[in-house]
Amino acid sequence: MHCKIAIDGPAGSGKTTVARELAKRLGIEYLDTGAMYRIVGLYLHNCGVNPDSTEEIEKILNEVSIEYKDGEYYLNGKKIGDEIRTAQAGVYASQYGASPVVRKFLTKLQKEICANRSIVAEGRDIGTVVMPDAQVKIFLVASPEVRAKRRYEELKMKGLEVSYDELLRQIIERDKLDSSREIAPLVKAEDAIEIDSSNLSVEEVVEKILEIVKERCKLTR
Ligand SMILES: Nc1ncnc2c1ncn2[C@@H]1O[C@H](COP(=O)(O)OP(=O)(O)O)[C@@H](O)[C@H]1O
Numbered sequence: 001m002h003c004k005i006a007i008d009g010p011a012g013s014g015k016t017t018v019a020r021e022l023a024k025r026l027g028i029e030y031l032d033t034g035a036m037y038r039i040v041g042l043y044l045h046n047c048g049v050n051p052d053s054t055e056e057i058e059k060i061l062n063e064v065s066i067e068y069k070d071g072e073y074y075l076n077g078k079k080i081g082d083e084i085r086t087a088q089a090g091v092y093a094s095q096y097g098a099s100p101v102v103r104k105f106l107t108k109l110q111k112e113i114c115a116n117r118s119i120v121a122e123g124r125d126i127g128t129v130v131m132p133d134a135q136v137k138i139f140l141v142a143s144p145e146v147r148a149k150r151r152y153e154e155l156k157m158k159g160l161e162v163s164y165d166e167l168l169r170q171i172i173e174r175d176k177l178d179s180s181r182e183i184a185p186l187v188k189a190e191d192a193i194e195i196d197s198s199n200l201s202v203e204e205v206v207e208k209i210l211e212i213v214k215e216r217c218k219l220t221r
């Protein structure tokens with residue numbers, strides 16, 4: 001039986017770090033759905049598409065192909081790099097991620113990737129929309145200040161010029177956008193287990209989730 005693990009939560013709560021480590025230890029696939037929203041958001045922004053225009057978005061997405069191979073993403077055959085990891089790309093992902101057309105396009109792809117395999121998928125609507133039948137659903141949270149500090153350290157390490165205050169403002173704005181949008185909002189799934197990582201190390205979060213996985217997925221590792 002496949003083991004499906006959904007990790008949802010706001011920006012900087014630790015989803016990517018924890019999901020990657022879990023997938024590695026369990027020897028199963030991993031999917032970062034946020035990267036897909038960043039790819040589409042950045043592309044639509046660069047095409048000058050109005051986030052509110054369904055027609056314009058539909059027209060562009062009809063000519064877009066996104067592939068996911070061995071943990072790498074390709075947009076129209078071109079491998080995606082760190083250009084999607086900027087704070088601004090996260091803002092575009094949020095802006096265009098509120099469009100029903102973008103969500104339909106990406107959710108279909110995400111469901112195809114998650115089908116018929118054990119996988120750890122992370123994002124905002126995995127436990128509610130992409131993998132509602134996941135045996136393990138985690139809602140990973142942390143205070144906005146802790147999340148902004150983590151994102152600040154992360155981007156600084158990448159050599160990017162960032163301001164903590166600006167990151168905090170963007171994180172609070174994205175939280176609001178993500179949780180208040182009409183379609184597939186960031187909400188805790190009824191059967192999700194909430195974990196606050198504000199005062200936990202990565203290892204402590206991973207261990208907590210592994211315990212739940214072993215119980216629900218009957219995995220030995
Ligand atoms: N529990 C934690 N304690 C300290 N730092 C963390 C923790 N979880 C994640 N981080 C760090 O915070 C930054 C953001 O984590 P990330 O996994 O990208 O969050 P998300 O995917 O939820 O946006 C990364 O640099 C990561 O190493």
Ligand SMILES: Nc1ccn([C@@H]2O[C@H](COP(=O)(O)OP(=O)(O)O)[C@@H](O)[C@H]2O)c(=O)n1
Pocket residue numbers: 009010011012013016033034035037038090093094095097122123124125126174178
């Ligand atoms: N399943 C998902 C994943 C991301 N997103 C959107 O994409 C944005 C960027 O997602 P991300 O996971 O890369 O962002 P971080 O949490 O890493 O900052 C989020 O703020 C959401 O607006 C979404 O709507 N649904």
